[in-house]
Amino acid sequence: MAQERITWTSRIGFVLASAGAAVGLGAIWKFPYMAGTNGGSVFVLPFILLTFTVGLALLIAEVVLGRLGKGGIVTTYRRLAGPAFLPAGYLGVLTGFLVLSFYSAIGGWTLSYFCEALVGQGLITDQSQLGAHFGEFTANPVLALGFQWLFLLLNGLIVAFDVTKGIERVSKVLMPLLFFMMLAIIIRGLMLPGAWAGVEFL
Numbered sequence: 001m002a003q004e005r006i007t008w009t010s011r012i013g014f015v016l017a018s019a020g021a022a023v024g025l026g027a028i029w030k031f032p033y034m035a036g037t038n039g040g041s042v043f044v045l046p047f048i049l050l051t052f053t054v055g056l057a058l059l060i061a062e063v064v065l066g067r068l069g070k071g072g073i074v075t076t077y078r079r080l081a082g083p084a085f086l087p088a089g090y091l092g093v094l095t096g097f098l099v100l101s102f103y104s105a106i107g108g109w110t111l112s113y114f115c116e117a118l119v120g121q122g123l124i125t126d127q128s129q130l131g132a133h134f135g136e137f138t139a140n141p142v143l144a145l146g147f148q149w150l151f152l153l154l155n156g157l158i159v160a161f162d163v164t165k166g167i168e169r170v171s172k173v174l175m176p177l178l179f180f181m182m183l184a185i186i187i188r189g190l191m192l193p194g195a196w197a198g199v200e201f202l
Helices: 011-023 031-037 041-069 073-080 083-118 127-138 141-160 162-190 195-201
Strands: none
Touching (some): 041 073, 083 127, 083 141, 127 141, 141 162
8 A cells, every 4th residue: 555645734834844944054144244245235136136036946946846756856856857867866865965964063063052052151242252162162073073963863853753743843833933033133133332334334
């Protein structure tokens, strides 16, 4: 008997999970840096344009491939394009592995800072000490690799509970939480001395 395919239980669950995949940590910590070093709005405006043209087209293509192929990337290429395109499917798997290798390290850093914040440590007001604090953390293999493996373990647990009980349920909690946290950071940031200088630069 064929196994019943698990799908999203709600449209909002799919949207939030897709947003979580699209936003990523890079959009939070790297995007402001890239915008600041590349001319502010001169960088942001082309970014928005490309997001709603190239990015949207690729997103639609990815969703269509998923719905028609009803499987992973390799299965989808095999069903829709034939064996000749299997290398492209395996390239997608390799790309996902490389992205995970990169993001698991950053995710470990994030968990470390989160744990420090919970216990009231790691608050650094002197900007010159930030590099030293980060260097001490990354120079400790037990801490750096430990938090990276913890990040991978948490992700593995979420995926193990399949789409509805894992990814969708967690996305419905974490994505709204991320939105309110970002809103709080923006409001607090605008209240700091000299904050409007950054807005004027943008």
